[in-house]
Amino acid sequence: MTASRAVPPHKTTQAIPRLARLIAMAICFALAPVPGWGQESSSAEGDRSDRTIVVGGDHYHPPYEFLDEDGQPAGYNVELTRAIAEVMGIDVRIELGRWGDMRERLESGEIDALQGMSYSEARAEQFDFAPPHAIVHQSIFARRSDPVVDVEGLRGKEVIVQRGDIMHDYLIEHDVEARVITVDTHADALRALASGQHDYAMVANLPALYLSRELGLTNIVPIAKPFSLRYGYAVQKGDSNLLAQFSEGLAILKNTGRHQAIYDKWLGPLESSDGIPWKKIGQVGAAVSGVLLLILGGIVVWNRMLKRQVASRTEELRLHQQQLIQADKMTSLGILVSGVAHEINNPSSLLLLNLPVLRDAYADAQPILEEHYRVHGDFTLGGLAYSRMRDEIPLMLDEMLDGTQRIKRIVGDLKDFARQGNTDLGETLDLNDVVITAVRLVDNSIRKATCRFETHYGANLPPLKGNAQRIEQVVINLVLNACQALESMDQGIILTTRYDHARGRVILEIRDQGKGIDPESINLLTDPFFTTRRECGGTGLGLSVSAGIVREHHGSLEFDSRPGEGTTVTLALPVSAEPTPDGRSLRPASS
Numbered sequence: 001m002t003a004s005r006a007v008p009p010h011k012t013t014q015a016i017p018r019l020a021r022l023i024a025m026a027i028c029f030a031l032a033p034v035p036g037w038g039q040e041s042s043s044a045e046g047d048r049s050d051r052t053i054v055v056g057g058d059h060y061h062p063p064y065e066f067l068d069e070d071g072q073p074a075g076y077n078v079e080l081t082r083a084i085a086e087v088m089g090i091d092v093r094i095e096l097g098r099w100g101d102m103r104e105r106l107e108s109g110e111i112d113a114l115q116g117m118s119y120s121e122a123r124a125e126q127f128d129f130a131p132p133h134a135i136v137h138q139s140i141f142a143r144r145s146d147p148v149v150d151v152e153g154l155r156g157k158e159v160i161v162q163r164g165d166i167m168h169d170y171l172i173e174h175d176v177e178a179r180v181i182t183v184d185t186h187a188d189a190l191r192a193l194a195s196g197q198h199d200y201a202m203v204a205n206l207p208a209l210y211l212s213r214e215l216g217l218t219n220i221v222p223i224a225k226p227f228s229l230r231y232g233y234a235v236q237k238g239d240s241n242l243l244a245q246f247s248e249g250l251a252i253l254k255n256t257g258r259h260q261a262i263y264d265k266w267l268g269p270l271e272s273s274d275g276i277p278w279k280k281i282g283q284v285g286a287a288v289s290g291v292l293l294l295i296l297g298g299i300v301v302w303n304r305m306l307k308r309q310v311a312s313r314t315e316e317l318r319l320h321q322q323q324l325i326q327a328d329k330m331t332s333l334g335i336l337v338s339g340v341a342h343e344i345n346n347p348s349s350l351l352l353l354n355l356p357v358l359r360d361a362y363a364d365a366q367p368i369l370e371e372h373y374r375v376h377g378d379f380t381l382g383g384l385a386y387s388r389m390r391d392e393i394p395l396m397l398d399e400m401l402d403g404t405q406r407i408k409r410i411v412g413d414l415k416d417f418a419r420q421g422n423t424d425l426g427e428t429l430d431l432n433d434v435v436i437t438a439v440r441l442v443d444n445s446i447r448k449a450t451c452r453f454e455t456h457y458g459a460n461l462p463p464l465k466g467n468a469q470r471i472e473q474v475v476i477n478l479v480l481n482a483c484q485a486l487e488s489m490d491q492g493i494i495l496t497t498r499y500d501h502a503r504g505r506v507i508l509e510i511r512d513q514g515k516g517i518d519p520e521s522i523n524l525l526t527d528p529f530f531t532t533r534r535e536c537g538g539t540g541l542g543l544s545v546s547a548g549i550v551r552e553h554h555g556s557l558e559f560d561s562r563p564g565e566g567t568t569v570t571l572a573l574p575v576s577a578e579p580t581p582d583g584r585s586l587r588p589a590s591s
Contacts, residue, residue, distance in 0.1 A: 051091075052091045052092065052093050053085075053090060053091065053092045053093070053112045053113065053242065054092075054093050054095060054110075054111040054112050054113075055081050055092050055093070055094050055095070055111065055112065055113050055114070055115050056094075056095050056096070056097070056102040056105060056106060056111040056113070056114050056115070057073070057077055057078070057094065057095075057096045057102060057114060057115045057116055058096060058097075058098075058099040058102065058116070058185070059096040059097050059098065059185075060185040060186070060187055061075075061099070061116070061185070061186060061204075061207050062075060062207060062210050062211065062214075063075055063076055063206065063207070063210055063266045063267060064076050064077050064116050064134075064204075064206075064207060064266075065077040065078055065096060065115065065116055066096070067096055073094045073095075073096050075266060076134070076262060076263065076265075076266035076267055077115040077116040078094055078115070079262050079265075079266070080115070080133060080250075080253070080259065080262050081094060081115045082094075083249075083253055083258060083259075083262060084245075084246060084249030084250060084253065085249070087249050087252045087253065088245050088248065088249040088252075090245060094115070095111065098163075098184050098185075099162060099163065099164050099165065099184070099185075100162075100163040100164035100184070102114060103117075103164045104164075106127070106234070106235075106236065107126070107236075109236060112235065112236075112239070112242055113233055113234065113235045113242060113246065114233065114234045115233055116231060116232075116233075117129070117166075117231070117232070117233070117234040118136055118138075118165075118166035118229040118230065118231050119132065119229060119230040119231070119232070120166060120169065120170075120229070122169060122173055123166075123169070123234070125237075126237060127234040127235065127236065127237060128234070128235050128236070128237055128238070128239060128240070128243050129230075129232055129233070129234050129243075130232050130233040130234075130235075130243055130246045130247045130250060131232060131247055131250060131251075132230035132231055132232040133231065133232050133233075133250055133259065133263075134231045134232070134263065134267070135228055135229070135230060135231065136204050136205070136206070136228070136229050136230075136231040137204070137205040137206070137225045137227070137228050137229075138166065138167055138202060138203070138204055138205065138225070138226065138227040138228075138229060139202070139203065139204070139205040139208060139222040139223075139224065139225050139226075140154075140200055140201070140202055140222065140223055140224040140225075140226065141189075141190065141193060141200065141201040141202075141203060141208060141220050141221065141222055141223070142193070142199075142200050142201075142220065142221065142223045143193065143194070143196075143219055143220055144219050144220070144221055146199070146200070146223075148223045148224065149200070149223065149224070150224050150226060151176060151224075151226050154171075154176055154178040154199075154200060154202075155176060155177045155178060156177065156178065156179075157178050157179070157199040157200055158178070158179045158181055158198035158199045158200075159171060159176075159178040159179065159180055159181065159198070159199065159200050159201070159202055160181045160182075160183060160189040160192055160193060160197075160198050160200070160201040160202070160203075161180060161181070161182060161183075161189065161201070161202050161203070162182070162183060162184070162185060162186055162188075162189060162203065163182040163183065163184060165203075165204075166227075166229060167202040167203070167227075168180065168182060170202075170227075171202070181198050186203045186204065186207045186208055186211055187211050187215065189201045189203055190203070190208060190211055190212055190215065190217055190220060191215065191217070193220055194212075194217040194219055194220050201220075205222060205225060206267060208222070209222070232250075233246045233247075233250075344407065344411050345408070345411050348404050348407045348408050348411065349408075351400070351401075351404040352401070352404050352405065352408065355397060355400055355401045355404060356401065358397060359394065359397045359398070359401070362393055362394065362397065363394075366390065369381070369386060369390065370390070373386055373387070373390075425465065425466045425467050425552065425553060426465060427465070427466060427467055427468055428463050428464070428465060429463065429464050429465075429466060429467075429468040429471065430461065430463055430464075431461055431464060431471070431497055431506050431508060431573065432457045432458070432461055432497055433468075434468050434471050434472050434475060435455075435457070435475055435495065435497060435508060436457075437472055438472045438475035438476045438479065439455065439475075439479065439495070441472075441476060442476055442479050442480055442483075445479075445480060445483050446479065446483060446493070448483075449483035449484070449486050449489070449493075450483070450486055450489055450490075450491060450492055450493055451489050451490070452489075452490065452491070452492030452493070453492065453493050453495075454492065454493070454494045454495065455495045455496075456494070456495070456496045456497070457497050458496075458497045458498040458499055460499075461497060461498075461499050461506050462499060462506065462575045463575075463576075464506060464553075464573055464574075464575060464576065465576035466553045466573065467552075467553075470549045470552070470553075471549070471553070471573070473545070473546070473549065474546040474549050474550060474557075474571065475508065475571075477543065477545070477546045478508075478510050478546065478569050478571070479493070479495070479510065481543070481569075482510050482512035482514065482567070482569070483512075484514075485512050485514030485515055485516075485566070485567060486512060486513070486514045487514060487515055491512070491513040491514060491566075492512070492513050493510065493511070493512045493513070494509075494510075494511045494512075495508070495509070495510050495511075496508075496509045496511075497509075499575075500572070503572070504574060504575050505555075505572040505573060505574050505575065506572070506573050506575060507570060507571070507572050508570070508571040508572075508573075509568060509569070509570050509571075510568070510569045510571075511566065511567070511568040511569075512566050512567055512568075513566040514566050514567060515563065515564065515566075516561045516562050516563040516564055516565050516566055516567055517559070517561040517563070517567055518563050522559055522561055525543050525559055550571065550573075553573055553574075554573075554574050555571065555572050555573040555574060556570075556571075556572045557569070557570070557571055557572075558570045558572075
């Protein structure tokens with residue numbers, strides 16, 4: 001351990017307002033081109049994809065990143081980096097070492113990125129940061145008998161920090177007047193503090209709690225959490241291509257829910273249950289599992305004996321058991337959906353509350369900015385010219401508000417599905433608009449499945465009465481099923497909408513050129529939990545839910561398929577006879 005009071009080479013020379021940086025980052029992502037059909041990758045990206053990207057990290061910073069018992073990289077950051085590499089199609093090599101050394105290697109260009117660095121304005125002068133993938137709380141740790149202090153109370157004290165860590169930077173840059181003791185790892189800091197050396201330690205909260213449990217350091221506790229810092233990928237200043245790849249990959253993982261799964265796997269238990277004796281729980285759980293296995297074994301043996309005695313009723317019992325399993329799955333699914341919907345509803349409600357206020361605040365400030373622009377000419381706002389920003393900011397706020405409102409509608413649909421209650425079917429909707437929206441949502445899945453996707457939208461379709469969100473859910477399920485049926489990119493999907501005047505129904509037809517469905521299965525497609533793709537993760541719920549929605553709308557869902565010749569799905573919805581606000585009848589008069 002060494003004492004340090006030297007100013008690091010990366011100390012900031014000028015401060016950039018936090019709000020301006022955030023607005024600039026948001027605009028860059030909003031204006032960034034999204035890869036799609038017919039777009040070519042840039043040459044820079046091509047050069048990057050031709051070599052292995054070296055990503056560095058701390059060798060002993062669990063649960064974020066560490067070397068496991070076999071000496072291999074593991075942890076939340078490591079799994080997240082590999083997932084980003086997978087979805088972006090890039091080759092990465094993860095190298096873990098002492099944090100101070102890895103940071104110097106990034107500064108010198110020996111490695112391309114650090115997968116877990118806390119953001120600060122001083123560091124932003126030297127590195128570029130991707131959007132954060134976690135929030136790290138920094139804590140002051142003390143021995144149980146020592147007094148509770150905040151940052152100001154550290155003056156004149158001996159404070160242990162990890163060399164090159166964000167708290168090391170903070171103590172030096174803000175001249176806290178504490179005697180800084182640097183060590184190589186969080187574990188070294190906690191051991192030193194627990195053994196009676198020095199006064200306090202400033203370390204990241206989750207790794208410190210994790211290590212104190214693993215090392216059995218029961219005489220140290222967190223006494224304050226003065227900082228909550230953004231934590232994510234950092235690259236050399238100006239390496240925009242690499243930064244864009246990590247940012248885009250992280251956004252994909254967040255949109256698909258995979259990021260949340262990785263986060264919950266590594267960090268969720270520690271965040272939600274500080275202080276729980278995990279080892280004891282594991283031991284008790286193992287004992288309980290053993291007892292349950294013995295009980296389960298006895299039940300299996302007893303069940304076989306009963307089957308031999310009542311062989312004539314075997315089929316009846318099996319069918320009854322399957323019905324109970326399906327009912328239990330549906331109940332569990334309803335509980336899960338309700339819980340997830342509730343958790344999503346809280347942050348979305350906060351956004352719906354705050355975004356209109358931000359929009360009004362900018363509208364109030366705009367006359368002042370316009371007057372300044374008129375008198376002094378153009379100026380920069382968030383790193384870009386005001387003449388451009390004054391049009392972009394309102395659009396960005398409106399788009400965020402629209403997206404949040406859509407989240408709220410989806411959450412409402414999830415709650416409705418879990419309740420299995422009545423749904424408002426009184427909306428006036430255009431089937432073409434619903435289908436266009438659904439196709440846009442699954443555009444990525446379509447492009448991965450086929451290069452021959454055709455749409456033919458019927459002109460002047462009569463409006464329908466129903467729930468647009470639910471019909472959109474049906475269309476999404478049908479299109480995804482068609483994509484999954486294809487066996488090569490050359491096989492196509494044709495989507496057609498039209499009006500059947502004789503039946504008074506609007507028709508959606510989706511025809512794929514996939515492997516088709518055998519006659520024994522086609523009549524079971526809408527049964528709950530029936531699927532031909534269980535080995536690939538299918539649950540058998542999509543078509544069952546879709547059929548229920550179609551029945552609610554008094555429509556019909558028909559399947560026509562032959563093995564090896566593809567499948568045609570026909571959705572027919574009745575046209576309502578009620579007049580629209582402009583006086584038109586929803587159902588054209590018969591001739």
